[in-house]
Amino acid sequence: MRALAATASTAFIPQCGLAPGFITIVGYDLAKNFDQLQDVRLRVGALPQYPSNALNYNLTWSTDGVINEYCEPCEEIANGELVNAPPLEEREEFSLDGVTYEAFNTSGGVGTLCETLRGKVRNLNYRTIRYPGHAAIMKALLQDLRLRERRDVLKDILEHSLPTTLQDVVIVFVTVTGMKKGRLVQETYANKIYGQTINGVERSAIQLTTAAGICGVLDLLATKRLPQQGFIRQEDVPLQDFLANRFGRIYAMRPQQVFGMTGS
Numbered sequence: 001m002r003a004l005a006a007t008a009s010t011a012f013i014p015q016c017g018l019a020p021g022f023i024t025i026v027g028y029d030l031a032k033n034f035d036q037l038q039d040v041r042l043r044v045g046a047l048p049q050y051p052s053n054a055l056n057y058n059l060t061w062s063t064d065g066v067i068n069e070y071c072e073p074c075e076e077i078a079n080g081e082l083v084n085a086p087p088l089e090e091r092e093e094f095s096l097d098g099v100t101y102e103a104f105n106t107s108g109g110v111g112t113l114c115e116t117l118r119g120k121v122r123n124l125n126y127r128t129i130r131y132p133g134h135a136a137i138m139k140a141l142l143q144d145l146r147l148r149e150r151r152d153v154l155k156d157i158l159e160h161s162l163p164t165t166l167q168d169v170v171i172v173f174v175t176v177t178g179m180k181k182g183r184l185v186q187e188t189y190a191n192k193i194y195g196q197t198i199n200g201v202e203r204s205a206i207q208l209t210t211a212a213g214i215c216g217v218l219d220l221l222a223t224k225r226l227p228q229q230g231f232i233r234q235e236d237v238p239l240q241d242f243l244a245n246r247f248g249r250i251y252a253m254r255p256q257q258v259f260g261m262t263g264s
Helices: 002-006 018-031 063-071 113-117 134-144 151-161 205-222 239-244
Strands: 036-048 074-078 081-085 092-096 099-105 123-130 168-180 183-194 196-198 201-203 259-263
Touching: 018 036, 018 113, 018 168, 018 183, 018 205, 018 239, 036 099, 036 113, 036 205, 063 134, 063 151, 074 113, 092 168, 099 134, 113 123, 168 205, 183 205, 205 239
Parallel strands: 036 123
Antiparallel strands: 036 168, 074 081, 074 123, 092 099, 092 259, 099 123, 168 183, 196 201
C-alpha cells in the first residue's frame, strides 16, 4: 500500500476503525504534547454489559478476529526497542467506575504508532480489555489444549457456546507518561461508549465505534480536512477534528478518571 500510495493521485488511509483507528488517534494526540516520552499505553475492550459465563464474554464482533488477536505476535516498543511480544501475556488489572478489568497483550491494535514513535518513546504497548479470568481460560484453550493449531475447532466451539449480544460497552483507555517543562507528568484519556438506537435500528457499541472510525475519517477526507493524496496514517488525523465530526462525535463523551492500575 505504501508503494502504491507513493505515486498515487488519491489518498490511501488504512486501519480506520476502533483499534487500530481511534485508539491511535487518541494515543498520538496525547503523546505529541510531551517534551520527552516515557510510556504510551493503549487499552481497548468490547465487552458485554452483563457477562454470564465463565469466560465473562459474549461475541460482539468477528470470531476470527478475536482468535487471530489471541494467537499472533504483538508489536510493541520495550525499553526503546521494537519487539514482538507473545499474545495473552503481560496481564494487568485496573478499575474504572468501581468495576475491575484485566488487560493483556493482543495483536493488531497498535497500527503504525510503533513505527511513528520509534526512537521517541521508552515503552509503547497495546492490550485488550476483558473481565478478570478471561485470559487464563483462553490460555488453557489455546496453549494447553493446543487449539491455537486448530483455530477452526476453536471458532466452532465459541460460536456454538457464546451468544452474541447488542448490549455491549466499548472501553477506551490511553495513558501517556513523560516529561513536560521539567516535570514527570501522566495524562489519561478514558471513555465508555454504549450502543444506541440509530434510525430505529438498535446498534451495538462495537458497531458504532468501528463505523464511526471509518466514516469519520472518510468525511474528513471528503471535506479536505486531511491530505488528499499519499499514505495517511491514523496519527495524521487531528483528534479535535475527528470528535467534532458528525460521525466521530460518537466518541465525544466526557473522559472518566481511571484509578488503581496494577501489573502482574
